[in-house]
Amino acid sequence: MNKHTITLTIQKTGLHTNIQDTGRIGYQEFGVPSGGVMDRTAAATANWLVGNPATTPLIEITLMGPSIRIQGSAQIALTGANLSPQLNKGTIPMYETLTINKEATLSFGKAINGCRTYLAIGGDWQVQEWLGSSSAATTTPSTLTPDSVLQKNSQLKIQPRFFLPKRIYEVNLRPIYSDPAFIKVVPGPEFELFSPYAIASFFSQTYTISNDSNRMGYRLIGKDLKIKLKREVISSGIVPGTIQISNSGQAILLMRDAQTTGGYPRIANVISKDLDTVAQLRPREGIRFELKQKGV
Amino acid sequence: MKSFHPYGEEALLINFEQAIKETIHQQVIALKTAIEAAQLPSVSFLIPAYCSLTVGYNPEELDYETLCVLIKNLETGATPAINNQTRKLTIPVCYDEEFGLDLKELSTDKQLSIQEIIKLHTTTLFRVYMLGFLPGFTYMGKLPESLVCSRKTSPRLRVPALSVGLAGYQTGIYPSEAPGGWQIIGRTPIPIFDTRKEHPFLCQAGDQVQFEAISKKAFYKISKKVEARKFNWKQIGCEGKIK
Numbered sequence: 001m002n003k004h005t006i007t008l009t010i011q012k013t014g015l016h017t018n019i020q021d022t023g024r025i026g027y028q029e030f031g032v033p034s035g036g037v038m039d040r041t042a043a044a045t046a047n048w049l050v051g052n053p054a055t056t057p058l059i060e061i062t063l064m065g066p067s068i069r070i071q072g073s074a075q076i077a078l079t080g081a082n083l084s085p086q087l088n089k090g091t092i093p094m095y096e097t098l099t100i101n102k103e104a105t106l107s108f109g110k111a112i113n114g115c116r117t118y119l120a121i122g123g124d125w126q127v128q129e130w131l132g133s134s135s136a137a138t139t140t141p142s143t144l145t146p147d148s149v150l151q152k153n154s155q156l157k158i159q160p161r162f163f164l165p166k167r168i169y170e171v172n173l174r175p176i177y178s179d180p181a182f183i184k185v186v187p188g189p190e191f192e193l194f195s196p197y198a199i200a201s202f203f204s205q206t207y208t209i210s211n212d213s214n215r216m217g218y219r220l221i222g223k224d225l226k227i228k229l230k231r232e233v234i235s236s237g238i239v240p241g242t243i244q245i246s247n248s249g250q251a252i253l254l255m256r257d258a259q260t261t262g263g264y265p266r267i268a269n270v271i272s273k274d275l276d277t278v279a280q281l282r283p284r285e286g287i288r289f290e291l292k293q294k295g296v
Numbered sequence: 297m298k299s300f301h302p303y304g305e306e307a308l309l310i311n312f313e314q315a316i317k318e319t320i321h322q323q324v325i326a327l328k329t330a331i332e333a334a335q336l337p338s339v340s341f342l343i344p345a346y347c348s349l350t351v352g353y354n355p356e357e358l359d360y361e362t363l364c365v366l367i368k369n370l371e372t373g374a375t376p377a378i379n380n381q382t383r384k385l386t387i388p389v390c391y392d393e394e395f396g397l398d399l400k401e402l403s404t405d406k407q408l409s410i411q412e413i414i415k416l417h418t419t420t421l422f423r424v425y426m427l428g429f430l431p432g433f434t435y436m437g438k439l440p441e442s443l444v445c446s447r448k449t450s451p452r453l454r455v456p457a458l459s460v461g462l463a464g465y466q467t468g469i470y471p472s473e474a475p476g477g478w479q480i481i482g483r484t485p486i487p488i489f490d491t492r493k494e495h496p497f498l499c500q501a502g503d504q505v506q507f508e509a510i511s512k513k514a515f516y517k518i519s520k521k522v523e524a525r526k527f528n529w530k531q532i533g534c535e536g537k538i539k
Contacts, residue, residue, distance in 0.1 A: 028333030028341045028352070030497045031427040128490075139430055141470065144491060188311050189301050234314055235426065237343030239307045261345055261428030261435075264361070269304035272355075 006072035014066035019148035021057040024133035028260045034255050035135040038279035042080035043118045049097050050122035051164045057127055057134040059119040074100045075122040075163055081114025081280060088151040095169040107257040113177045114280040123160035128228020153283035180206050180286025183274045184188055188266035190233060198225040203289055211283045215257040224249030235263040241270035300364050308351040316346050318423055324349050325502040330370045331515050344501040345426045384504040387484055389460050390515040395483035402479050417507055424503040426502045432471035432498050433490030439465050451477030458484050485518040
């Protein structure tokens with residue numbers, strides 16, 4: 001059993017690489033979004049593959065992967081999007097426990113499918129928390145959660161506990177990302193305020209994820225809904241997965257870092273399981289919505 | 297009067313009478329307080345707003361229907377107005393033209409002298425209706441009719457931290473530097489969001505706030521004390537912990 005501290009050094013940042021855990025809960029009433037991993041199933045699976053409790057932080061990697069030097073013997077696992085991961089320039093499998101002896105460099109290449117990859121490393125992460133979570137803060141993250149914003153030369157220390165016998169996540173349980181994605185929703189709080197034509201338009205079209213999409217929310221490109229609401233909407237709390245319709249009829253799908261209050265009408269809410277699927281959608285891919293049937 | 301609505305699969309939205317009124321908001325806060333006191337199983341967060349309460353819960357711990365029944369059965373008190381937990385804060389503000397970036401323009405628009413604007417702002421007892429937009433950003437209301445104004449047509453890229461502003465029927469304080477379209481009339485030396493503290497938020501929904509005009513000299517004096525951690529928080533009515 002090797003108890004030597006693992007050190008991670010970021011050599012190249014990638015597009016958007018940060019530390020997330022299951023989120024900052026209980027501070028939404030003070031204007032603090034919960035944040036946390038965008039694809040909760042993929043993150044939980046990655047932590048399971050290395051024997052970590054589900055609340056352990058991990059690294060969320062978006063579209064263009066980083067280059068990370070891992071020093072020390074470690075067990076790692078990758079789940080979610082396939083961004084062509086390599087260890088010391090050799091292709092490695094995803095959804096399996098991988099054991100690194102002494103040291104290796106993890107890098108990525110072409111984005112084959114999906115949007116976000118999760119890198120879990122077995123052990124206790126020595127990462128500062130803010131309000132009970134290591135998730136990178138949504139505003140001034142470098143000040144509030146300096147350890148969680150990974151940039152060139154950032155270093156991270158992890159204290160391993162034990163090594164597991166290899167685990168493999170069943171192939172037929174691994175997600176298949178389709179384009180367009182069919183996303184189940186439940187009616188939003190203002191569903192009844194929309195006209196039948198607006199509702200029909202919302203459910204019959206294929207929206208496209210715009211480039212202007214991130215952890216706060218995805219702007220959807222599509223036919224604007226003609227909205228003429230029966231009453232004004234007074235600002236109310238916002239939860240991840242809420243689909244708002246702006247004054248011009250555009251749909252915005254709010255995600256984990258979205259502001260905690262808002263005043264636009266909410267037509268629908270993505271069901272929990274399908275929000276993980278949304279997290280794997282890339283700009284320019286398609287998304288369609290369908291109403292979740294009761295009892296399903 | 298109240299309506300319950302599923303809000304995604306992990307939250308419940310309780311809508312009260314849809315209007316911005318102190319009496320309605322008192323009901324929101326009374327219910328929030330009651331839910332917290334009852335420590336209902338599965339409830340993970342609450343977001344009070346003008347006339348609604350969002351209840352975040354874990355559906356694997358408790359189902360939606362049962363949660364609704366538990367909440368409906370809570371005693372919220374016959375007169376929600378009697379809430380001896382209401383805190384009243386007196387927040388000092390310097391309305392000097394160095395800080396009141398939009399005072400001159402507002403004075404012209406509203407046909408009020410700057411002195412009159414300051415008087416109206418400092419003699420109204422405001423209520424914190426909700427926090428949102430940024431950690432610690434307060435939405436307070438209501439402004440007297442003569443001060444009601446629209447947001448700036450060209451929002452600022454950077455509103456200085458702790459600026460005090462007006463928009464619509466609301467007044468509020470920017471906890472940190474941020475882009476924003478509110479009409480800025482002054483600045484407070486009091487950090488309403490202080491990350492040096494374990495609980496970094498000064499205000500919470502339900503608080504009453506009175507603004508007090510101070511000179512530039514007093515502004516800098518208080519700022520220094522706050523910086524040196526020598527400020528007496530009792531001075532502004534802030535006693536005890538919020539949570």
